Amino acid sequence: MTAEDSLREMLAMIELELRRLRHDRTEIYTRAIQPILWLAVFGTVMSEVRGIPTGGLPYIDYITPGVLIQSTIFVSVFYGLTIVWERETGILKRLLVAPASRSATVVGRSIASGVRAVVQALIIFPVAILLGVKFIPNPIYITAAFLVLFLISGGFAAVSIFVASLMKTRERFMGLGQALIMPLFFASNALYPIEMMPPALQYVALVNPLTYAVDAVRGLLISGDLSGLAVDVAAILVFDVVIFAVASVSFRKIIE
Amino acid sequence: MLSPAGVPGMTLAIETSGLTKTYNRRTRALDGVDLQVWPGEVFAFLGPNGSGKTTLMRILTTQFRPTSGEARAFGTDVVRRGSEVRRMIGYVPQETSVWLDITGRENLLIYSKVYAVPKDRRKGSIEDAIQAMGLEEVADRMVNTYSGGTIRRLEIAAALLVKPKILFLDEPTIGLDPSARKAVWESLTAFKGECGTTVFFNTHYMDEADHYSDEIAIINRGRIVKSGTARELKRSLNGEILRFSRNHKQEHYQTHGQNGFDEYAVKKVRELDLVRDAAVSGSLLEVYVDDGERALPLVVEALWSEGVTFDRISTARPTLDDVFLRYAGSCRSGRGGDGG
Ligand SMILES: Nc1ncnc2c1ncn2[C@@H]1O[C@H](COP(=O)(O)OP(=O)(O)OP(=O)(O)O)[C@@H](O)[C@H]1O
Ligand SMILES: [Mg+2]
Numbered sequence: 093m094t095a096e097d098s099l100r101e102m103l104a105m106i107e108l109e110l111r112r113l114r115h116d117r118t119e120i121y122t123r124a125i126q127p128i129l130w131l132a133v134f135g136t137v138m139s140e141v142r143g144i145p146t147g148g149l150p151y152i153d154y155i156t157p158g159v160l161i162q163s164t165i166f167v168s169v170f171y172g173l174t175i176v177w178e179r180e181t182g183i184l185k186r187l188l189v190a191p192a193s194r195s196a197t198v199v200g201r202s203i204a205s206g207v208r209a210v211v212q213a214l215i216i217f218p219v220a221i222l223l224g225v226k227f228i229p230n231p232i233y234i235t236a237a238f239l240v241l242f243l244i245s246g247g248f249a250a251v252s253i254f255v256a257s258l259m260k261t262r263e264r265f266m267g268l269g270q271a272l273i274m275p276l277f278f279a280s281n282a283l284y285p286i287e288m289m290p291p292a293l294q295y296v297a298l299v300n301p302l303t304y305a306v307d308a309v310r311g312l313l314i315s316g317d318l319s320g321l322a323v324d325v326a327a328i329l330v331f332d333v334v335i336f337a338v339a340s341v342s343f344r345k346i347i348e
Numbered sequence: 349m350l351s352p353a354g355v356p357g358m359t360l361a362i363e364t365s366g367l368t369k370t371y372n373r374r375t376r377a378l379d380g381v382d383l384q385v386w387p388g389e390v391f392a393f394l395g396p397n398g399s400g401k402t403t404l405m406r407i408l409t410t411q412f413r414p415t416s417g418e419a420r421a422f423g424t425d426v427v428r429r430g431s432e433v434r435r436m437i438g439y440v441p442q443e444t445s446v447w448l449d450i451t452g453r454e455n456l457l458i459y460s461k462v463y464a465v466p467k468d469r470r471k472g473s474i475e476d477a478i479q480a481m482g483l484e485e486v487a488d489r490m491v492n493t494y495s496g497g498t499i500r501r502l503e504i505a506a507a508l509l510v511k512p513k514i515l516f517l518d519e520p521t522i523g524l525d526p527s528a529r530k531a532v533w534e535s536l537t538a539f540k541g542e543c544g545t546t547v548f549f550n551t552h553y554m555d556e557a558d559h560y561s562d563e564i565a566i567i568n569r570g571r572i573v574k575s576g577t578a579r580e581l582k583r584s585l586n587g588e589i590l591r592f593s594r595n596h597k598q599e600h601y602q603t604h605g606q607n608g609f610d611e612y613a614v615k616k617v618r619e620l621d622l623v624r625d626a627a628v629s630g631s632l633l634e635v636y637v638d639d640g641e642r643a644l645p646l647v648v649e650a651l652w653s654e655g656v657t658f659d660r661i662s663t664a665r666p667t668l669d670d671v672f673l674r675y676a677g678s679c680r681s682g683r684g685g686d687g688g
Contacts, residue, residue: 097464100461100462100464101461101462103461104458104461104462107458107461108447108450108458111450111454111458112447112449112450115449115450115451115490116449180443181443181444181445182440182441182442182443182444182445182503183444183445183446183447185406185411185439185441185443185445186439186440186441186445186459186506187462188409188410188411189409189410189411189434189437189439190434190462190463190464191431191434191435191463191464192462192464347411347412348371348412
């Protein structure tokens, strides 16, 4: 097995996701409903209240990065479901007999889910503009923000592969997926600044990779404050590397 | 059986020795499998549910390691040199292995990339595979509109993309109706005639093993209990089969525990001089004998003396079904009884 084989398999997995999307986009639209409600209802109402110190930003603008990230994470966590499903079918067995390495299969599927997640964000993006969210009109910043989205959702896809290897059935996985995302969302700076949280939760927020992703995307898309960007990206990369390694190891359990 | 050394310069397509596999330190799925498959052969691996067929195939296709023992494909160790082995085999798992929400051709395209078919040969391989499996008309339709038989042919087509030296098929026709089964085998036979690929398939359909294989091995509880050509296997049961049946309704047939033949009586029959073996399956007792005319009175007497009744006696020459029941079936009905 060569690096070339592994790269080829990763690209093939990305191509697979894009082809699936081309045939059927309904899932992407239905998954857009919830985040759009967050922005349109929660964001608009809370903007009126002005109870949360957002550093001068309208509240809807403040939460847009978090909502974008939450929606991409949903996509990638439920991607683990695909892996569980593929274990029940023969697809996974077949991928194991391909020349690429096992970790290429894990990373490839995670990256493919990252791509799918970015497409998901692309749908919410224009809706946010229509709702009056003011993005910084800088193509480099926007591209960089989507790159961050891609990195964080690829990482969460690996989380979901890891969880999938612990859960043996789809039903259990569904429950866990729900139980995982919302607490992470609330224990981050997506909806309110960390300083407003109870101290215990602040510690959780500090080790929550979502916090760093939200900070980076908020800086790039909304506030223009890039002072934390280097730390944010470093934190996300560490998270990715660790979780890819863990997922690759646990993947062995799925095989037998 | 010939030893590999018997034909100098000839490498076996598949060779295993002392292969065992224990899952979770508890389930012993393979219990010392020795196997030889010659190049160009169609090899049928026959066994009841849970006998270890899939486990063996997954080891041979390098998906996981055996607990002990060795296996080689064309001389290459499947454990130590798995990546080389992967380049020369095609594999179709027992369960569905194509994506349903894209077209058949797209599936082949993705798999050709995953399996590292060189770019300049990709298009040709895909066309060849589509043709070999007769998928020309459906290739551009979504797979979720295919019938079961067509999905199976697509899966086999995906395994042919790499022009494999060995094709592994895990129960290739399970769940297909007779005409779909026939279509699958006709395509496979035609492909085989052209390319001379070695085919190794798992099945529990006797007739498929009988019609399409050059050689058969029967596995039961992780052990190969018999191997040879279909004719050899049938001849190994030379003589006759005496069938004693009870006139039970269909549902009774399933629960032979209460309605079948008494274990002790069967044991007694088995011990008779003229009887080679006896096996129970449902409400049917099969007694294998060399000379039916002489053995029949003795068997009848033995059964009556145990108070066993029956409604009908018939005699038959062995079929592959009988071979299967004899070597793999009797253990199932005598669970916990005789060990071999
Ligand atoms: N992943 C696994 N973990 C634990 N036990 C397993 C696993 N896979 C198979 N087994 C057990 O190993 C034994 C052999 O299973 P295997 O799937 O190889 O049988 P098979 O001959 O392919 O059966 P079938 O005809 O039903 O497909 C069975 O007792 C099965 O329960
Ligand atoms: Mg099986």
